[in-house]
Amino acid sequence: MCIRDRCYAVPIYVSEEGDIAMDKDFHKKMLEMSRQVNSKETIIGCFVTSSEITKEVEVIYHYFLSRESGFQTQINLPTPLLLMIDPQMPNNSFNLRGYVQQPISVCKDQLTLFQETKVDLLFGSEETNELNIVLNKVK
Numbered sequence: 001m002c003i004r005d006r007c008y009a010v011p012i013y014v015s016e017e018g019d020i021a022m023d024k025d026f027h028k029k030m031l032e033m034s035r036q037v038n039s040k041e042t043i044i045g046c047f048v049t050s051s052e053i054t055k056e057v058e059v060i061y062h063y064f065l066s067r068e069s070g071f072q073t074q075i076n077l078p079t080p081l082l083l084m085i086d087p088q089m090p091n092n093s094f095n096l097r098g099y100v101q102q103p104i105s106v107c108k109d110q111l112t113l114f115q116e117t118k119v120d121l122l123f124g125s126e127e128t129n130e131l132n133i134v135l136n137k138v139k
Contacts, residue, residue, distance in 0.1 A: 006034060007047060012060060020059045024068070031070050043070045045081030051088060053099070053114055061101070062112075082114065 008030045011023040034041055046064050048057050064071050064080040071080050079101040086095035098119035101112055 006041065008034070012056075014056060018055075020056050022060060022063060024063075027069070042072055042074075043080070044074075044077060045071070045083065047083035047085060049085050049087040051084070051086040051095075053082075053084070057082070057084070058112060065101070081117070083119065 010027045013021045050057055061082050063069055082099040084097045098117045099114040100117050102115045104113050
């Protein structure tokens, strides 16, 4: 989950049958605590560790389309941002891709089309040092 400059992980469970459960209570508590620190923080989307958009990723993303998630539309962000971090780190690189939803309707069904969008990461010196340590250990 991304909150402007803060992120926190929310536990996701996938059963052997492929059912997906997200710990929504945990998410609500974390959001509540974040807003105690800064009441102006808003949810801008979610992040997942995956190299491709899967059924599980779509289920998680669709939760963030709901009011329950805390996401509120903004002028430049009418739908939540989906950040995908490739956990395989191909070529020892930090592969991060961003997507926004482009809703399309076919007959009565609402389909989701994700459009890739540019993502710029800005790190402070502490984060840059920590990221370099992680990347060097992967080599």
